[in-house]
Amino acid sequence: MYNDSIATEVIFEHNWEDLIDNIPTKVFVIDKIFFNLHRDIIIPILNNDPYYLFDAKESDKNITNLIDILSFFQKEEINRAFHIVCIGGGITTDIGSFAASIYMRGCKLVLLPTTFLGMIDASIGGKTAINFQGIKNNVGSFYCADQVIINSKFLESLPKLELINGWAECVKVALIDGNNFLTKLSANKQKLDDFIISEAIKIKNDICSQDPFDNEKRQLLNLGHSVGHIIEVISNFSISHGKSVAIGLKVIAGISYAEGFVSQSRYNKILKLLSLYELDFKQQFEVDYSIIYDILKQDKKNRKLMSLVLFSEKSVFVQKMTLEEAVALIKKHIYN
Numbered sequence: 001m002y003n004d005s006i007a008t009e010v011i012f013e014h015n016w017e018d019l020i021d022n023i024p025t026k027v028f029v030i031d032k033i034f035f036n037l038h039r040d041i042i043i044p045i046l047n048n049d050p051y052y053l054f055d056a057k058e059s060d061k062n063i064t065n066l067i068d069i070l071s072f073f074q075k076e077e078i079n080r081a082f083h084i085v086c087i088g089g090g091i092t093t094d095i096g097s098f099a100a101s102i103y104m105r106g107c108k109l110v111l112l113p114t115t116f117l118g119m120i121d122a123s124i125g126g127k128t129a130i131n132f133q134g135i136k137n138n139v140g141s142f143y144c145a146d147q148v149i150i151n152s153k154f155l156e157s158l159p160k161l162e163l164i165n166g167w168a169e170c171v172k173v174a175l176i177d178g179n180n181f182l183t184k185l186s187a188n189k190q191k192l193d194d195f196i197i198s199e200a201i202k203i204k205n206d207i208c209s210q211d212p213f214d215n216e217k218r219q220l221l222n223l224g225h226s227v228g229h230i231i232e233v234i235s236n237f238s239i240s241h242g243k244s245v246a247i248g249l250k251v252i253a254g255i256s257y258a259e260g261f262v263s264q265s266r267y268n269k270i271l272k273l274l275s276l277y278e279l280d281f282k283q284q285f286e287v288d289y290s291i292i293y294d295i296l297k298q299d300k301k302n303r304k305l306m307s308l309v310l311f312s313e314k315s316v317f318v319q320k321m322t323l324e325e326a327v328a329l330i331k332k333h334i335y336n
């Protein structure tokens with residue numbers, strides 16, 4: 001257990017039921033699929049507390065369902081004495097945390113992430129969001145959970161595709177950090193356990209605590225994501241987020257090598273790491289210059305100059321460039 005400077009306490013606890021039991025007044029927002037798979041362990045912790053089941057599809061992380069959750073809180077006469085406990089993947093914790101951040105100007109928030117990505121990424125760093133008018137995560141808040149409780153046993157029911165999403169983010173933070181965790185991940189394929197989860201959380205937490213409101217250092221966490229986002233959009237979201245980010249990491253490695261920011265040895269090591277974690281995917285779509293341009297332009301993070309995160313020999317860095325320069329680089333490397 002440790003605290004970080006942006007006030008989220010992360011607890012690794014297989015006896016998580018006791019921690020929930022000790023919360024005096026609570027309301028639950030629970031991922032419906034997770035609930036149905038784990039009824040035997042979830043129903044006993046609910047007692048008579050109110051719970052809202054959420055159908056966790058990306059298209060449902062929207063304003064209509066946000067209003068539905070807030071209406072549920074109001075109907076159940078939830079007040080600021082309550083803890084809002086969100087149990088689920090990143091979709092559920094994103095919308096549930098956003099509701100917690102605005103209901104009665106903010107309620108106490110506890111997260112029990114149930115996906116690998118949720119544990120190491122979505123529940124860490126205090127970003128909450130819904131998608132709005134076709135733009136992903138365009139409306140939200142910065143609101144740190146009071147507690148994040150990690151129970152890696154939840155991951156036993158997670159489909160392989162969801163594990164890939166988590167590994168892509170895990171490998172990403174190791175590459176950003178460039179220290180012992182990267183050495184450990186690169187030595188041989190690690191099994192997913194509390195050590196892996198806690199190391200990945202520490203790296204994200206450390207970066208977020210230096211830049212809680214995403215003005216500078218947090219941009220490093222976008223490694224592979226600008227290209228990943230292009231892949232997601234052009235595939236009409238048929239290529240998963242994790243796979244898209246993995247392709248993004250490969251494209252960025254190619255750009256960094258071609259532009260002379262990394263040696264051939266570092267480039268090869270990045271590709272070997274992606275392959276070790278079965279993240280070595282090929283980009284299969286023909287992409288026009290203008291499509292890449294439009295997608296990057298629409299991305300809320302990109303104004304006149306965009307920040308592309310590139311690899312350096314030991315870590316990563318932000319390279320500012322015009323959209324045109326970024327598109328030319330990405331277009332050149334997206335098929336390699």
Ligand SMILES: NC(=O)c1ccc[n+]([C@@H]2O[C@H](COP(=O)([O-])OP(=O)(O)OC[C@H]3O[C@@H](n4cnc5c(N)ncnc54)[C@H](O)[C@@H]3O)[C@@H](O)[C@H]2O)c1
Nearest residue numbers: 033034056089090091114115117118121122127154157158
């Ligand atoms: N707030 C942040 O900083 C942040 C960071 C990264 C991603 N996100 C957001 O997180 C979302 C993606 O989260 P995700 O990858 O966890 O996906 P998710 O929430 O969609 O969960 C993936 C699928 O797995 C199911 N599921 C959840 N737990 C399960 C379990 N233990 N066993 C079996 N099935 C389970 C869900 O019902 C869903 O169908 C995106 O909306 C993204 O924008 C937010």
